[in-house]
Amino acid sequence: MEEQPQRGIRAVHSETTITVYQAYPPEIGLPAAREGRFGGAWKRDRMTWIKPSFLWMMYRCGWGTKAGQETVLAVDITREGFEWALRNACLSSYVRGVHPDLVGWQRELRSAPARVQWEPERDLRLQPLSYRSLQLGLSGEAVRRYADEWTVGIRDVTPLAREIHALVRGGDLDSAARLLPQERAYPVGDELLAHLRG
Numbered sequence: 001m002e003e004q005p006q007r008g009i010r011a012v013h014s015e016t017t018i019t020v021y022q023a024y025p026p027e028i029g030l031p032a033a034r035e036g037r038f039g040g041a042w043k044r045d046r047m048t049w050i051k052p053s054f055l056w057m058m059y060r061c062g063w064g065t066k067a068g069q070e071t072v073l074a075v076d077i078t079r080e081g082f083e084w085a086l087r088n089a090c091l092s093s094y095v096r097g098v099h100p101d102l103v104g105w106q107r108e109l110r111s112a113p114a115r116v117q118w119e120p121e122r123d124l125r126l127q128p129l130s131y132r133s134l135q136l137g138l139s140g141e142a143v144r145r146y147a148d149e150w151t152v153g154i155r156d157v158t159p160l161a162r163e164i165h166a167l168v169r170g171g172d173l174d175s176a177a178r179l180l181p182q183e184r185a186y187p188v189g190d191e192l193l194a195h196l197r198g
Helices: 026-035 054-061 079-087 102-111 141-150 158-169 173-179 190-196
Strands: 017-024 048-050 071-078 089-091 114-122 128-138 151-156
Touching: 017 026, 017 048, 017 054, 017 079, 026 071, 026 151, 048 141, 054 071, 054 114, 054 158, 071 079, 071 141, 071 158, 079 089, 079 114, 079 128, 079 141, 079 190, 089 190, 128 141, 141 151, 158 173
Parallel strands: 089 114
Antiparallel strands: 017 071, 048 128, 071 151, 114 128
16 A cells, blocks of 8 residues: 555545535535535535545544434535635644744634644544545635535435445445545645645
């Protein structure tokens, strides 16, 4: 198995899009998947977290079993939008050496439309791995752009999550692994992540 960077972005991506995951209650998730866009009960005035890692999403939503997270969505967004968010993001916690000082970081956090957290990646049993995966929080302008400009497709992947979970529970990790979305290193330049390495 190839060595993974300590903090890297692994995702399903094409030349123009990257897939991120979110989980919602059915009354939000199902209409979004049906219409291919966020509307209705979906809130634009609150922070929304997107995750390029399928297994980290499974850890977060308990394979779609946690209350309010029963519908797992794969959201295809433009790479242009994703990279705009990275360029305009700041780390969600203060890191000495990355930020000049605590006050400067707090000021940046208040004004940034996106924030980044690096969380331990997960294996099929949802145990933490030694390297970390990106979580990207969007607020304000970034949420509006995400909903209105960046999103090009939304799919309900809850059945896939349940199928993989059933195989894991049955001990068939090889079959479960074959069903996983094929995530690979996202080609992002160092200059785009330098302020987010933490």
